[in-house]
Amino acid sequence: MAERDTDIHIELRGVRKSFGPKTVLDGIDLKVRRRSSLVIIGGSGSGKSVMLKCIIGLLHPDGGQVLIDGEDTTNLKGRDRDRVMSRFGMLFQSAALFDSLPVWENVAFGLIQGRGVSRRKARDIAIEKLAQVGLGSEVGDLYPAELSGGMQKRVGLARAIAASPEIILFDEPTTGLDPIMGAIIDELIVSTVRDVGATAISITHDMASARRIADEVAMIYHGKIIWHGSIDEIDHSGNPYVDQFIHGRAEGPIRMSVLKE
Amino acid sequence: MNPLAQIGRVVLHLLAEAGRLSLFLRDAVFMGLLPRWYIRQMAIQFVRIGYNSLPVVGLTAFFTGGVLALQIYIGGTRFNAESLVSSIVALGITRELGPVLAGLMVAGRVSAAIAAEIGTMKVTEQIDALVTLSTNPMKYLVGPRIVAGVVTLPLLVVIADIIGIMGGYIVGIHSLGFNSGAYLKNTVDFLEFKDVTSGLIKSAVFGFIIALMGCYHGFHSRGGAQGVGRATTNAVVSASILILAANYVMTSLLFSE
Ligand SMILES: Nc1ncnc2c1ncn2[C@@H]1O[C@H](COP(=O)(O)OP(=O)(O)OP(=O)(O)O)[C@@H](O)[C@H]1O
Ligand SMILES: [Mg+2]
Numbered sequence: 001m002a003e004r005d006t007d008i009h010i011e012l013r014g015v016r017k018s019f020g021p022k023t024v025l026d027g028i029d030l031k032v033r034r035r036s037s038l039v040i041i042g043g044s045g046s047g048k049s050v051m052l053k054c055i056i057g058l059l060h061p062d063g064g065q066v067l068i069d070g071e072d073t074t075n076l077k078g079r080d081r082d083r084v085m086s087r088f089g090m091l092f093q094s095a096a097l098f099d100s101l102p103v104w105e106n107v108a109f110g111l112i113q114g115r116g117v118s119r120r121k122a123r124d125i126a127i128e129k130l131a132q133v134g135l136g137s138e139v140g141d142l143y144p145a146e147l148s149g150g151m152q153k154r155v156g157l158a159r160a161i162a163a164s165p166e167i168i169l170f171d172e173p174t175t176g177l178d179p180i181m182g183a184i185i186d187e188l189i190v191s192t193v194r195d196v197g198a199t200a201i202s203i204t205h206d207m208a209s210a211r212r213i214a215d216e217v218a219m220i221y222h223g224k225i226i227w228h229g230s231i232d233e234i235d236h237s238g239n240p241y242v243d244q245f246i247h248g249r250a251e252g253p254i255r256m257s258v259l260k261e
Numbered sequence: 262m263n264p265l266a267q268i269g270r271v272v273l274h275l276l277a278e279a280g281r282l283s284l285f286l287r288d289a290v291f292m293g294l295l296p297r298w299y300i301r302q303m304a305i306q307f308v309r310i311g312y313n314s315l316p317v318v319g320l321t322a323f324f325t326g327g328v329l330a331l332q333i334y335i336g337g338t339r340f341n342a343e344s345l346v347s348s349i350v351a352l353g354i355t356r357e358l359g360p361v362l363a364g365l366m367v368a369g370r371v372s373a374a375i376a377a378e379i380g381t382m383k384v385t386e387q388i389d390a391l392v393t394l395s396t397n398p399m400k401y402l403v404g405p406r407i408v409a410g411v412v413t414l415p416l417l418v419v420i421a422d423i424i425g426i427m428g429g430y431i432v433g434i435h436s437l438g439f440n441s442g443a444y445l446k447n448t449v450d451f452l453e454f455k456d457v458t459s460g461l462i463k464s465a466v467f468g469f470i471i472a473l474m475g476c477y478h479g480f481h482s483r484g485g486a487q488g489v490g491r492a493t494t495n496a497v498v499s500a501s502i503l504i505l506a507a508n509y510v511m512t513s514l515l516f517s518e
Contacts, residue, residue, distance in 0.1 A: 096387050109394050
């Protein structure tokens with residue numbers, strides 16, 4: 001085997017995942033550089049969220065490998081899995097806040113339960129993280145059900161970055177936010193990568209947002225990565241699928257299964 | 262439709278379910294009950310499962326004790342054995358009706374609530390979120406509920422025993438014309454320690470069943486609100502049936518000597 005490229009933080013090799021007869025990931029190969037920001041684009045239902053869950057280990061791939069720092073994490077269990085998991089932070093597409101806990105405790109959860117930080121100290125950190133996503137300290141005492149969808153998304157984001165993980169997965173961080181708040185969140189993601197030195201993988205459908213946060217972009221189609229390049233190349237990728245997607249054209253090589261009259 | 266194929270499908274389905282349950286049981290015991298312990302979660306569950314069940318269990322026991330006194334009196338007069346009312350009420354409540362009725366009532370309340378809560382957490386990805394925050398759902402969610410079930414059910418049954426006997430006493434004194442002192446003396450004289458402890462042992466097992474069924478069906482629910490609804494029903498039905506079956510097995514074991 002060739003000498004391992006230490007600049008590669010996350011690598012997927014031939015990752016496959018099916019649900020029953022339906023193949024979602026059909027051999028994903030992907031490399032993510034350390035301290036870079038990768039944006040995943042692709043149609044609705046193309047398997048972007050499933051791919052993130054395979055990377056973090058919530059879903060077990062049917063085949064292939066997920067390597068973190070060159071270590072095959074695909075079959076880790078118990079303590080080893082915990083060790084790898086503690087390096088991740090994840091924002092879920094649905095926010096997935098704990099609705100039995102107040103907002104501040106949601107944000108502080110990983111600090112209190114995972115790292116054994118005292119509740120008082122964790123609360124201070126939580127309030128600080130909430131401020132970073134544009135939420136005042138009074139929001140901390142509300143319950144998730146009392147928040148709007150966009151606010152929930154931002155709390156989920158604060159929770160994902162609260163423990164300063166080295167790898168952060170954002171599943172549609174700006175969906176459901178107004179354009180100004182979306183731009184603020186984009187900035188937060190960029191600064192998390194640049195200042196904290198995290199590696200970020202984000203899913204977005206919003207090309208303007210992708211241009212702001214991405215160093216690189218990868219497009220997933222029919223269970224494979226069909227294009228992967230830097231954000232500067234995306235406008236002349238020479239790939240008709242990418243072109244159709246970033247310009248949002250109804251006509252092109254990508255067929256959506258919609259019944260036409 | 263081919264009846265053999267139908268039978269085969271049902272058998273396979275049952276076997277698969279039994280396998281899933283065994284695996285869940287193993288995880289619940291070996292992961293959920295070993296440290297690390299979430300004391301705060303445990304305290305919350307003690308209140309929800311134990312304390313909040315007090316009214317339901319108390320009322321059930323009170324009326325059951327009363328109705329038992331009435332029925333035994335009616336039956337007893339046929340054999341001139343009215344004097345046995347107090348001791349039979351005490352025996353019936355402590356050995357059978359206290360633990361079983363408390364178990365069934367708590368199953369209805371608590372298994373359903375646990376299944377609905379965990380089921381909702383499952384379908385809204387909150388359980389996945391727990392995992393990403395380095396928290397084992399077996400330890401955080403299942404362990405505290407099982408401990409609370411096993412510990413609080415016997416406590417509830419002690420209270421049910423007292424209230425049930427009191428219900429019989431009140432009916433005995435006020436409707437059936439028993440002498441208060443004699444009634445109480447008969448209750449105390451004939452009641453053995455073992456009558457009470459056997460009921461408490463049973464109820465600890467019922468508490469385990471209630472929490473386990475709630476958690477199991479919650480964890481295996483899928484498909485939105487409908488799936489959570491189905492999990493809730495299944496939790497109550499399976500907990501109730503398992504309680505009655507376990508009750509029979511334990512009764513025949515505990516009283517076989
Ligand atoms: N737990 C699951 N069980 C069965 N099928 C699933 C499951 N999770 C995802 N799928 C299927 O996998 C496919 C990809 O889902 P995924 O959520 O990854 O899409 P996506 O690319 O994130 O879409 P969107 O942009 O709409 O969020 C879908 O067709 C979905 O039906
Ligand atoms: Mg998705």
